[in-house]
Amino acid sequence: MKSPGFYSAIRFFLFFCLIAPCFANFADARVGERRESLERRLLNAGGIVYRDEVLRQNRQRGMPYLRYMEFLGNSAEVRIYFKTADGRSPTSSELDERRMGAGWDLHVVYVSGISVLEIYKRSQALSEHERNHLLVQMSQGSFWRVLEQSEKGEMVSAFGVDMIRDDASVRSKKLGNDAILFVESDIDESLAELSESDLQKKAPVSVQGF
Numbered sequence: 045m046k047s048p049g050f051y052s053a054i055r056f057f058l059f060f061c062l063i064a065p066c067f068a069n070f071a072d073a074r075v076g077e078r079r080e081s082l083e084r085r086l087l088n089a090g091g092i093v094y095r096d097e098v099l100r101q102n103r104q105r106g107m108p109y110l111r112y113m114e115f116l117g118n119s120a121e122v123r124i125y126f127k128t129a130d131g132r133s134p135t136s137s138e139l140d141e142r143r144m145g146a147g148w149d150l151h152v153v154y155v156s157g158i159s160v161l162e163i164y165k166r167s168q169a170l171s172e173h174e175r176n177h178l179l180v181q182m183s184q185g186s187f188w189r190v191l192e193q194s195e196k197g198e199m200v201s202a203f204g205v206d207m208i209r210d211d212a213s214v215r216s217k218k219l220g221n222d223a224i225l226f227v228e229s230d231i232d233e234s235l236a237e238l239s240e241s242d243l244q245k246k247a248p249v250s251v252q253g254f
Contacts, residue, residue, distance in 0.1 A: 074182055075214050075226050079123070079157050086150070091127035092134060099139065100124055108203055108225070109153050109161055115238040116155055125150040129167075160231045165223040175224060179207075179216070182226050186210045202235035203227060 074082070083093070094100050103124050104110060113120060128134050128147040138145030144167045153161040164170075164178055179188050186209050191199070196206070203225060205215040215232050217225045 075159050075162055075228055077159055079152075079154050079159065082152065082159060083123075083125075086125055086127065089127060090131045090133050091125050091150070092139075094124045094126060094139075096139075102142070103144070103149055104151070107151060107163065108219070109151070109163070112202060112235045112239065113153075115235055115242075116153070116160075119156040121154050123152050123154065125152070155231075161225070161227045163219065163223055163225045165219075167222075169221045170224065175218070178224055178226075182214060182216070183209065184211075184214075188216065200233045200236045202232050202239060205232060 087093075094103060104122070109122070113122070126134060126139065126145065126147060126149055128138070128145070134145060134147070138147070144165075146167050148167070149163075149165040151161075151163040151165070152159050166174065188207050189210055190207055191205070196204070199205070201215065203215075203217050205217045205225075205227070207216040208229070209215070213229055215227050215229050217227075219225055
């Protein structure tokens with residue numbers, strides 16, 4: 045008897061075979077592309093870069109990549125973008141410090157100018173259609189497979205991913221009902237190992253004196 049993961053992979057494969065031709069203009073990689081290319085496409089589509097530091101800090105609150113930034117080195121930087129759902133230029137009222145405007149926040153972690161992690165966060169619940177379209181854009185000619193519980197237990201992952209691209213180079217995780225994360229597989233694994241090593245080093249100091 046085939047496992048549930050096998051049938052999930054087949055369903056995703058068939059879905060992408062049907063829908064991928066509709067998104068040929070998204071053939072370029074997202075995770076793995078240079079900042080200049082990503083920003084050129086996004087800004088041409090009406091997106092903006094958040095510049096205000098207070099606004100940036102509010103948008104970053106609770107983001108899972110924050111705890112790992114120290115391990116990525118001096119060449120790492122985070123940029124946060126906003127894009128309206130209909131592609132028009134955002135108004136000043138939509139760039140409120142306290143709450144997100146109607147549309148998308150895109151968090152990108154760059155290392156040496158290359159995207160290694162991206163989080164797409166919607167101002168409302170992410171629809172299944174939107175999620176599937178993002179997966180298609182990130183498929184890069186491959187397809188996505190849902191990880192089985194046994195695989196999750198064996199996989200070294202900083203972010204606890206729940207999907208992997210069939211070429212094994214990119215991983216993904218659904219974040220609540222309004223966001224999805226994509227991360228380069230090598231980065232995900234390396235951050236998990238570095239974090240564990242750091243915790244081991246700090247443990248003796250942490251419990252000293254008890």
